[in-house]
Amino acid sequence: MIPRIIHQTWKKQDLPERYQRWAQTFRRRLPNWEYRLWDDADCLQFVHENFPQDLRTYQGLSNPAQKSDLFRYMVLFVHGGLYADIDCECKRPLDFISDNDEFIAAVELQTTDPKIMELYPTDLHEIYCQWAFLARPEHPVLAGVIEQIRQTGHQKWSDNPILDVVKRTGPHVFTKILKQFLAKGSPIKILPASFFGCCDGRNMFRFALSFFFPTLFRKVYIRHHFEGSWIDKKVKREMFRRNLAFSAKRKKVIPRREDLPTYSRAPRCSSNHFARCDSFPLGIGSGAGSIFDVPK
Numbered sequence: 001m002i003p004r005i006i007h008q009t010w011k012k013q014d015l016p017e018r019y020q021r022w023a024q025t026f027r028r029r030l031p032n033w034e035y036r037l038w039d040d041a042d043c044l045q046f047v048h049e050n051f052p053q054d055l056r057t058y059q060g061l062s063n064p065a066q067k068s069d070l071f072r073y074m075v076l077f078v079h080g081g082l083y084a085d086i087d088c089e090c091k092r093p094l095d096f097i098s099d100n101d102e103f104i105a106a107v108e109l110q111t112t113d114p115k116i117m118e119l120y121p122t123d124l125h126e127i128y129c130q131w132a133f134l135a136r137p138e139h140p141v142l143a144g145v146i147e148q149i150r151q152t153g154h155q156k157w158s159d160n161p162i163l164d165v166v167k168r169t170g171p172h173v174f175t176k177i178l179k180q181f182l183a184k185g186s187p188i189k190i191l192p193a194s195f196f197g198c199c200d201g202r203n204m205f206r207f208a209l210s211f212f213f214p215t216l217f218r219k220v221y222i223r224h225h226f227e228g229s230w231i232d233k234k235v236k237r238e239m240f241r242r243n244l245a246f247s248a249k250r251k252k253v254i255p256r257r258e259d260l261p262t263y264s265r266a267p268r269c270s271s272n273h274f275a276r277c278d279s280f281p282l283g284i285g286s287g288a289g290s291i292f293d294v295p296k
Contacts, residue, residue, distance in 0.1 A: 002101055002134050004033040005081030008088075009068055012039045015086070022225070025090040033082075043071045050078050057150055061169065063161075069169035070153070072130070073145045080137035087227040088132055091220050096191065097134070103141055104134040105178060106191040108171060111201025119207075121163050122172070129196050130174040132222045141188070144177040197223045 006026050015023060015037070027035050038046065047058045051074055061067045072083040082094075097104065108129040111117060117125075135142055149169055157167035166172050182188055193199065197214040200206040209216070214223060 001099055002082075002097060002104070002136050003080040004030070005079055006030065006033050006035045007038065007072070007075050007079070007081055007083045008036070008086050009038045009043060009071060010086050011064075013037060019086050022087060022089045026084065026088075029090045029093050038071070038075070043067065046078075047071070047074065050074065051146075054146070054150065057153060060154060063165055065165050066153070066169040069130070069165070070146070070149055073142045073149075073174075076133075076135045077138060077142040077146065080135055080139075082132070082134045084132040084222060085224060087225040089223045089225065091215070091223055094221055096189075096195065096221070100187075101134070101189055102136045102187050103139050104189045104191065105129060106132070106196040106198060107193040108196075108198045109193070109201050111207070113201060113204060113207070115204060116199075116201050116207050121160065122166070124172060124175060126175070126179075127171050128175045128178050128190070129193075129198060130171050131224050132196055141178055141181050141186075144180065145174055148173050148177055194218045195221050 008023060008026075010019065023035075023037070026033070044058075047055055051058070054070075054074075058067060058070055061070065068085075076083055084090075106129045108127040109116075109120060109122065110126045112125055117123065152173075153168050155168070156164060158164040178188070182190075197218075197220045198210075200210040214220065
């Protein structure tokens, strides 16, 4: 069973106003859940007490996003519950959880379109979301992710600062381990991308529409606002410039009828070892806080 505990992190206990507002949505819509906000000092003390053998690895991660990535795996391994980035908003009660669930994650992106993969950026055709996910304590997926970071977290994977984080400690390493367990038939529930407001990668039109209108005609439970507080301001400006250019270009596209999204009132899920849902095609997102490559 997944404990009803919400975990979020920030630099200090005093949250900026917008983060306070979004954090309050979890307390309001999940009133019977315990809420824990971990600041930087709390996180360091937690690692020291629970993972002393990994303290050097944790402190050696220079990017705060990488520390946040490793901490989320560790805190759910010890306590279980829901982890959500501080710039997430809870839109409705999480009624998809059942008492026998052990691990719940959502699809972040599924695509074979090379242009979408270039924009995201990713070199994977399927990514699972780790800016919000749920697990019982001591789940082996979390142990596997932590072990993988022990082995390769110090390596540089890309000159792109965002993609480097994604590959070292973020969605890519999370996805790699999660897929290994899915292949074994582990009891893992996989939610559709729409539940956490992630992008539809079936074609460029759907991708653009789901990026700019993340909650349109969809049942979104948790929305990520992608503040990217850890991203350099120059990189953010370049991302914004490319965002505008992408938007302007998309306005010239006239979609074919078969490219238009269809909607259903409820997700259609099939489950044997785990649930996989394929309705609600629209979404938004990137685990790294951007869908755009950045200049070298």
